[in-house]
Every structure is written in structure tokens, then in C-alpha cells.
Amino acid sequence: MLLLVGTNTTEAHPVIGYRMKQAARRGAKLIVVDPRRIELAEEADYWLRIQPGTDIPLLNGLMNIIIKEGLHDEAFIAERTDNFEALKETVEKYPPELVSEMTGVPVDDLYAVARLYATTDKAMTFYTLGITEHICGTSNVMSIANLAMLTGHLGRPHTGVNPIRGQNNVQGACDMGALPNVFSGYQRVTDPAINEKFEKAWGVPLSDQLGLMIPDMFDKANEGKLKSMYILGENPVLTDPNSNHIRSGLANLEFLVVHELFLTETAEYADVILPAASFAETDGTFTNTERRVQRVRKAITPLPELTTWQAIIALSNRMGYAMNYSDPGEIWDEMASYSPSMAGINYDRIDAKGIQWPCPTLEHPGTGYLHSGTFSRGKGLFQAIDHVPPGESPDEEYPFLLSTGRILYHYNVTTPYSPGIQSLWSEERAEVNPDDADRLGVHTGDMVKVASRRGEITTKIQVTDRVPPGLIWMSFHHTASPTNAITSDAVDPITKTGEYKVCGVRVEKL
Amino acid sequence: MGLIKLIIDGKEVEVSSGTTVLNAAEQAGIHIPRFCYDKELSSCGACRICVVEIEGMRNLVASCVTEAAPGMVVNTETTAVVEARKMVLELLIADHPQDCMTCEKMGDCSLATYCHRYGVKKSSFEGVQHSYPLDDNNPFIVRDMNKCILCGLCVRACNELPGKDNLHFANRGFDRKATTCGDVPYVDSDCTFCGTCVTFCPTGALTERSLHGTVRRWELEKVRTTCPFCGTGCNFDLCVHDDKVVGVMATEEAVVNGRSLCIKGKFGVDYVHNEKRLTTPLIKKDGEFVPASWDEALDLIADRFAEIKEKNGPDSFASLSSARCTNEENYLMQKFTRAVMGTNNVDHCART
Ligand code: SF4
Ligand code: SF4
Ligand code: SF4
Ligand code: FES
Numbered sequence: 001m002l003l004l005v006g007t008n009t010t011e012a013h014p015v016i017g018y019r020m021k022q023a024a025r026r027g028a029k030l031i032v033v034d035p036r037r038i039e040l041a042e043e044a045d046y047w048l049r050i051q052p053g054t055d056i057p058l059l060n061g062l063m064n065i066i067i068k069e070g071l072h073d074e075a076f077i078a079e080r081t082d083n084f085e086a087l088k089e090t091v092e093k094y095p096p097e098l099v100s101e102m103t104g105v106p107v108d109d110l111y112a113v114a115r116l117y118a119t120t121d122k123a124m125t126f127y128t129l130g131i132t133e134h135i136c137g138t139s140n141v142m143s144i145a146n147l148a149m150l151t152g153h154l155g156r157p158h159t160g161v162n163p164i165r166g167q168n169n170v171q172g173a174c175d176m177g178a179l180p181n182v183f184s185g186y187q188r189v190t191d192p193a194i195n196e197k198f199e200k201a202w203g204v205p206l207s208d209q210l211g212l213m214i215p216d217m218f219d220k221a222n223e224g225k226l227k228s229m230y231i232l233g234e235n236p237v238l239t240d241p242n243s244n245h246i247r248s249g250l251a252n253l254e255f256l257v258v259h260e261l262f263l264t265e266t267a268e269y270a271d272v273i274l275p276a277a278s279f280a281e282t283d284g285t286f287t288n289t290e291r292r293v294q295r296v297r298k299a300i301t302p303l304p305e306l307t308t309w310q311a312i313i314a315l316s317n318r319m320g321y322a323m324n325y326s327d328p329g330e331i332w333d334e335m336a337s338y339s340p341s342m343a344g345i346n347y348d349r350i351d352a353k354g355i356q357w358p359c360p361t362l363e364h365p366g367t368g369y370l371h372s373g374t375f376s377r378g379k380g381l382f383q384a385i386d387h388v389p390p391g392e393s394p395d396e397e398y399p400f401l402l403s404t405g406r407i408l409y410h411y412n413v414t415t416p417y418s419p420g421i422q423s424l425w426s427e428e429r430a431e432v433n434p435d436d437a438d439r440l441g442v443h444t445g446d447m448v449k450v451a452s453r454r455g456e457i458t459t460k461i462q463v464t465d466r467v468p469p470g471l472i473w474m475s476f477h478h479t480a481s482p483t484n485a486i487t488s489d490a491v492d493p494i495t496k497t498g499e500y501k502v503c504g505v506r507v508e509k510l
Numbered sequence: 511m512g513l514i515k516l517i518i519d520g521k522e523v524e525v526s527s528g529t530t531v532l533n534a535a536e537q538a539g540i541h542i543p544r545f546c547y548d549k550e551l552s553s554c555g556a557c558r559i560c561v562v563e564i565e566g567m568r569n570l571v572a573s574c575v576t577e578a579a580p581g582m583v584v585n586t587e588t589t590a591v592v593e594a595r596k597m598v599l600e601l602l603i604a605d606h607p608q609d610c611m612t613c614e615k616m617g618d619c620s621l622a623t624y625c626h627r628y629g630v631k632k633s634s635f636e637g638v639q640h641s642y643p644l645d646d647n648n649p650f651i652v653r654d655m656n657k658c659i660l661c662g663l664c665v666r667a668c669n670e671l672p673g674k675d676n677l678h679f680a681n682r683g684f685d686r687k688a689t690t691c692g693d694v695p696y697v698d699s700d701c702t703f704c705g706t707c708v709t710f711c712p713t714g715a716l717t718e719r720s721l722h723g724t725v726r727r728w729e730l731e732k733v734r735t736t737c738p739f740c741g742t743g744c745n746f747d748l749c750v751h752d753d754k755v756v757g758v759m760a761t762e763e764a765v766v767n768g769r770s771l772c773i774k775g776k777f778g779v780d781y782v783h784n785e786k787r788l789t790t791p792l793i794k795k796d797g798e799f800v801p802a803s804w805d806e807a808l809d810l811i812a813d814r815f816a817e818i819k820e821k822n823g824p825d826s827f828a829s830l831s832s833a834r835c836t837n838e839e840n841y842l843m844q845k846f847t848r849a850v851m852g853t854n855n856v857d858h859c860a861r862t
Contacts, residue, residue, distance in 0.1 A: 014772030021673035165741035167833040176840035178831035211854030233832030275788035279738040284836030288743025299733035299748040312842040318812035321850045331838040417781035420649035
């Protein structure tokens with residue numbers, strides 16, 4: 001059985017979506033939780049069309065039914081988890097009738113799905129940005145984990161909670177320590193022993209203070225405290241929420257370097273732009289959403305002459321810190337030798353099939369699924385979680401709910417540069433429900449103005465019942481309709497993820 | 511599942527029960543021709559190029575839909591088999607344009623391969639030939655239905671792998687056609703341009719537009735790599751010619767995705783050669799970007815970064831690394847930030 005919460009897999013991760021569809025057609029049960037009638041909703045046994053931002057009441061409501069009916073896995077809870085009582089107390093406050101009112105899901109469906117999920121031997125849960133891009137993103141994820149632990153759907157093949165990672169190498173960028181709190185392999189910068197290990201390895205003193213996360217960086221830049229930045233292969237002006245704040249931060253820097261394939265909106269603010277080499281021009285590795293490290297191979301001569309790794313090395317050497325690597329394999333080996341979870345991986349071993357970390361030794365085959373036997377913290381901890389309303393809800397002035405996401409044809413920032421894909425799908429087409437379209441007097445192909453408290457943009461629309469009344473849905477791939485100029489700047493307090501999914505807007509015919 | 515033994519072309523072969531004769535032969539190193547069969551798809555036994563002779567059976571049987579049985583004696587290349595295959599081929603080429611010399615699929619076409627194998631040069635059948643118009647008003651796929659041999663692989667591939675159900679067989683007899691709902695061009699159908707049908711098509715009926723007019727298939731250099739778009743991590747081969755990426759081909763050796771790809775992996779990598787690519791460093795002078803040498807640009811960056819760090823301390827610097835770059839590049843970025851600039855201010859858009 002597959003439970004999909006806030007993941008439009010067939011568009012964001014198409015080949016994983018194919019597999020889900022194949023599984024559903026072979027008879028696996030499929031439950032889709034999404035406000036939009038996405039492709040997999042058509043294949044689903046149950047499609048729960050929830051009000052955006054009500055994931056927690058829904059999950060709590062399902063747990064309420066499961067506990068009431070005694071369908072939870074008592075043995076698993078006793079052996080492998082802590083804090084069950086607190087969870088029980090909280091979910092008691094979410095009886096089906098109330099949850100139905102909050103989420104818009106019929107009571108019968110709540111019962112059916114709760115029973116189906118709890119009584120199925122193997123159930124996998126998948127989520128992506130639909131869950132994390134909320135002010136309560138972290139709590140959403142914990143609620144999903146609660147549900148899985150409650151029913152023992154963890155730590156065995158074909159069970160578990162599976163975040164599907166967005167971009168090709170989000171997993172790898174995290175694994176490599178491109179984060180303010182950890183070195184490669186999630187080793188904490190604040191841990192004295194770890195810090196000392198890297199000081200020895202790299203031969204320089206290192207800071208043991210947590211660094212800044214992206215939103216803090218731009219706050220500090222706006223305050224004038226952050227003076228210089230080096231931005232590699234990211235276009236925060238287009239992809240971060242509330243782009244006006246990003247723009248003013250960038251403009252306020254004393255010195256900005258942008259290392260990019262194209263002259264992006266962000267690169268416009270640079271003092272120096274370095275041309276980047278594409279994936280086809282370099283050797284290296286990417287790590288996919290199942291933690292599989294796979295090879296990237298150089299197919300053509302780098303267009304900018306220097307590959308990106310060569311340019312970073314050249315800069316470092318100029319600044320008096322010697323980096324001597326003659327190929328990316330040597331960089332990988334250095335990383336692996338200081339990162340226990342990846343120590344057993346090298347280019348020879350991953351040549352044909354890749355390896356999934358953790359892989360601590362050269363003999364280790366890699367790890368297909370996590371949490372068998374024990375969780376990383378020993379026992380799984382239930383977290384009692386209450387509903388957090390969205391940071392901004394529709395009101396009289398801004399009556400529509402704007403939600404954003406990806407479409408199949410584009411991937412953030414690179415696909416708009418594919419001439420073929422661009423010719424097929426070159427502009428934003430915001431989705432509007434037929435009822436709303438009638439009231440506004442607009443038709444597919446018309447231009448509308450979408451305004452929020454932060455700004456306004458214009459976009460073409462598509463009238464479709466994929467979206468429920470009151471919701472307008474847009475992607476964020478197009479420079480001409482920069483959706484993130486109007487999205488909310490509310491962030492999850494823990495991960496600082498922007499609340500891209502929900503904000504109030506006004507829609508006007510042009 | 512039990513093992514059974516049978517004899518194929520005089521060789522004793524042991525296979526698990528339930529294996530088809532075609533696959534049993536494959537395991538013994540004998541390649542039986544096939545058009546409508548593919549191991550990733552359901553079987554239909556329609557084309558009959560895979561026929562073999564089995565002792566004790568009156569008629570030739572289609573090996574792709576016949577289960578191997580204990581003690582079975584199979585011969586895969588008897589005179590009768592060869593005659594039958596020639597007949598299938600002659601019937602097919604009777605209604606097939608014989609413009610192999612200019613066909614894009616030349617070198618990778620099963621029809622040509624088997625005609626060559628059985629010495630079929632021309633057809634003894636004569637009849638009306640189809641003259642379907644070319645469907646090429648989309649940027650990715652060229653569809654020449656005159657070259658279609660009605661094997662149905664595209665139909666089953668589209669339905670069974672991406673599950674898009676965009677193709678089916680329409681009409682009967684001479685007008686039978688593997689096509690979209692309503693027989694409209696791909697661009698007007700529900701096609702998502704995942705390219706799976708192209709990957710499975712054994713002839714020149716479905717081809718990648720980007721490869722047209724480049725080189726012969728056997729001259730393409732292929733480089734196995736990982737898709738740069740989403741976290742699924744599909745593997746595929748980049749087709750390279752003249753130091754340019756001209757196309758992408760799926761490979762069954764890919765652990766994650768097999769021969770499935772989506773539009774981005776299959777057709778989106780042409781961004782690599784977009785004319786807007788930056789190829790030289792640029793330095794902003796009086797509000798204008800001016801081309802510079804690497805030396806000039808890197809010297810300037812090194813000086814400015816050092817100067818600002820000197821004046822305002824290490825934490826006045828921050829870097830953004832990239833979820834699109836390789837692990838090695840990300841490792842170097844955080845090492846540069848920490849070891850050279852002396853701060854932990856490094857992050858990336860993990861959240862987008
Ligand atoms: S490209 Fe994909 S969706 Fe389109 S017809 Fe072929 S297999 Fe089906
Ligand atoms: S288009 Fe290709 S795959 Fe489809 S039926 Fe014709 S020959 Fe077979
Ligand atoms: S081919 Fe499509 S599904 Fe596969 S990794 Fe690339 S973008 Fe993702
Ligand atoms: S391959 Fe066996 S009938 Fe077509």
C-alpha cells in the first residue's frame with residue numbers, strides 16, 4: 001500500500017511516479033492526499049482532497065480512529081518507541097467529525113483510510129514539498145512519522161516514511177556538508193572532537209559556531225552585516241519565497257560572486273560572474289533520493305574551459321590555501337576518508353550500479369532501507385503535535401488561496417533553457433476552478449493579475465477542475481511570472497523552509 | 511520454483527519452470543529474432559518472427575509465448591523456421607519504404623538486422639503501400655508511420671511503463687495503426703514526451719528528432735551518466751558527436767530506472783548547448799558586465815574576499831552551494847567556506 005501526502009510524484013519525480021502507478025495497477029492500494037486532482041489521484045483507491053495546510057489535523061484524525069479502534073501495533077510501540085501516552089492525549093482532541101470539518105474530507109473516508117492503513121501489512125508513506133513547504137513543515141513530517149510508528153510501518157522492506165528529494169543532488173549537497181551546522185556525513189561543527197578532526201585534516205583552525213541558514217543570510221545582508229557572498233548554481237531571486245527581500249539583500253552586499261551556467265536574475269546582482277560547467281562537462285557523483293551515490297561522467301569539453309571544481313581549487317590556491325586534486329575522484333576519496341557513513345564508497349565500487357550509504361567499509365554492500373532494528377536515536381519518539389494554521393489565510397481582501405508547485409515540463413531553473421521544452425511550455429498557466437473563472441469572467445488563455453500583500457504579477461490562466469474552488473495554483477519556473485514575488489515569507493521556525501504552499505491573494509481580470 | 515531441462519539446438523539447457531522457449535534459448539546464448547516481444551513488457555505473440563520447431567508439434571510455434579517444458583526438444587534455425595521468418599520479413603518489407611541509406615535508425619533497426627540475417631533483399635509480394643504524412647510538429651519525436659511494422663511495443667511501453675495510456679491500435683486490416691486516441695499528432699494527444707515509445711520501437715518509425723542529421727548510430731559516442739534534473743537519479747547514455755551532446759538514450763543497465771525516463775531526462779539536456787550559456791568570466795564595470803580572463807576574475811575575487819574578511823571578520827562572508835552541482839563541488843564549496851573563509855555560513859536551497 002502507498003500513502004502519498006502532498007507529493008505530485010508523476011510531475012516532480014516522474015519515474016518514481018511511473019512505479020507508483022504500476023504498483024497501483026498491479027493491485028497495491030493507493031491513497032492520495034492532495035487538494036489538487038493530480039494524475040495519481042485518478043488511480044487512487046482514496047483521494048482525500050484536503051484544504052491546503054490541514055495535514056496535521058488529518059493525520060491526527062487518522063491516528064485518533066486507529067487508536068480508538070485498537071488497530072495500533074502495540075508490540076512495536078512497546079519495543080521500539082517512547083512517549084505514546086502524550087501522542088494519545090493529543091490525538092484524542094481530533095475526533096473524525098471535527099477533522100472532517102477542518103480538512104474537508106468526508107468522515108467515511110477518514111474511517112476507511114485509517115482502517116486500511118492500519119491493517120495493511122506493508123505500507124509506505126511518501127511526501128515531498130507539499131509537506132515541508134509550510135510554516136509547520138517540520139511538524140508535518142513528525143506527524144507522518146507518528147502515523148508510521150503507531151502502526152509499525154517502519155524498518156522493514158516496503159514500509160517506512162520516504163521523503164522524495166527534489167533536485168537531482170539535494171541529498172548529496174546535504175551529505176557533503178553544504179549546511180551551516182554539519183561537515184560531510186552530518187558531523188556537527190559544534191562537536192569539539194569532530195571540529196578537531198577536521199582542523200587536523202585540513203590544517204587550519206575552524207569555527208565551531210553554527211553558520212547562517214539562507215533566510216538569515218539575506219536578513220543579515222539587508223542589515224548590512226553580511227558583506228560578501230559566493231553563490232554557486234542557485235537562483236534565490238527566482239526560487240526563494242519573497243524575492244523582493246532577496247533582491248534588496250543582494251543589492252546591499254559589498255561584493256557578490258555568482259558561479260552559474262546562465263545569466264540568471266541573481267547573477268545580475270554580481271560583481272563577478274564565473275561561468276559554470278554543466279553536468280555533461282565534468283566528472284563527479286550525484287546522490288539520489290534513496291541515498292544512492294552514482295557517477296556523473298564528462299562527455300564533452302567544458303564550455304567555460306575550467307570545470308566548476310577546478311575553478312574553486314584555483315580560487316582557493318590564490319587565497320593561499322593549497323588544494324591539490326587532479327580529478328574529482330581524489331576529492332571524493334578525501335571526503336569519504338573523514339566521513340564514516342560513506343567511507344566504504346569509491347569510484348570503482350559505484351561504477352556500474354552506485355551504492356546507497358550508509359556504507360562504512362569497503363566490504364559493506366550499502367544500505368537499502370534505514371531504521372531496521374533501531375532508530376538513529378535508539379527508540380522512536382512520538383511527538384504530540386497540534387494543528388498550526390497557515391501563517392497567512394485568505395481573507396476578505398485577499399480571498400483566494402495561492403498554492404505553488406512544480407510542473408512536469410520544468411525543473412526549477414535549468415529546463416527553461418532547454419529550447420525543446422521551452423517551445424512546448426513557455427509560460428505560466430495558473431490553474432483556476434471553473435466556478436471561480438465564471439465569477440471572474442475569465443477563460444483559459446486570459447491574462448489575470450494576481451496580487452498578495454507583498455506584490456503582484458500577471459499570468460495566463462487555465463480553467464480546470466483539477467483545483468477546488470477558492471484555490472489558484474501556479475508553478476515557479478517562469479521569469480515573466482515570478483510567482484515567488486508574491487508568496488508568503490513566513491518560514492518554518494526549525495528548518496527555515498519558506499511557506500510556498502499557502503498564501504492569500506486577490507485575482508483580477510485584466 | 512523448480513528447474514526443468516530441455517534441449518535447444520542440441521544443447522541441454524536448465525531453466526526455471528515458467529520460462530519461455532525464447533528466454534530459455536537466450537540463457538543458452540542463442541538469440542531468437544523478435545519484434546513484438548520485450549522482456550520488460552507483456553507478451554502478445556503477434557509478429558511470428560520468433561517461431562521455432564518443437565519436436566512432436568505439427569506447427570511452428572511462437573517461442574516468446576510458449577513455455578519451456580521438461581524434455582522439450584527445440585530447434586531454432588531449421589529450414590522450415592528460416593522459410594517462415596523470411597516470409598514474415600518479406601510481408602513486412604512489401605509495405606515498408608526501402609530508404610535505409612537515409613533512415614535515421616540505420617544501424618539500430620531490427621527489421622534491417624533480420625533481413626540481413628536471412629538475406630531478404632526484396633519482397634515477392636506486391637501491393638499498395640501506405641503513405642502516411644510525417645508527424646513531426648513537435649520538438650522531440652519524429653513519427654513516420656510508413657516505417658511502422660505494427661509490433662505494438664510502443665503501445666504496451668506507453669501503457670505499462672509510464673502508464674500514460676496514450677497509444678492504442680486503431681482500425682483493422684490494411685488501415686491498422688499504432689496511434690494516439692483519435693489518431694491525432696503526438697503534440698495534440700495526451701503525450702507527455704517521455705520518449706519511452708521511441709526507446710522501444712524496433713524500426714525507424716519513432717526516432718529522436720535531435721539525432722536527425724547528426725551521424726550514424728554506430729558513430730555516436732555514448733557516455734553513461736546520471737540525470738541532472740530530479741532526485742530520482744535516473745541513469746542514461748549521453749550521445750556525443752563532435753564534442754556536442756546530441757541526444758539521450760535510455761539503457762536497460764540503469765539500476766534505478768531501467769529504460770524509463772521522463773521528458774526532462776530524455777529531451778531536456780539540450781540546455782547544455784543553449785547559446786545563452788556563459789563561457790567566460792564577467793566583471794561588472796560601471797554597471798556593465800565585461801568579459802574577463804579567468805586569471806583576472808579569480809585575482810579580483812581573491813583580493814576582494816580577503817579584504818572584506820580582513821576588515822569585517824570571517825562571518826561577514828556566506829556562500830550558497832548547489833543542489834544541482836556534484837558532490838565533489840559541494841564538498842569543495844563547504845571546505846572553501848570553512849577552511850579558507852573561516853566561517854560556517856554555507857547553505858544551499860535544500861528547501862526548494
Ligand atoms: S512519448 Fe511517452 S507518453 Fe508519449 S506516446 Fe510515447 S510513451 Fe506515450
Ligand atoms: S511505431 Fe514502432 S514500436 Fe510502435 S508498432 Fe510501429 S514499429 Fe512497433
Ligand atoms: S529522467 Fe526524469 S525522473 Fe529520471 S531523474 Fe531525470 S528528471 Fe528525474
Ligand atoms: S516476438 Fe514472438 S510473436 Fe513477435
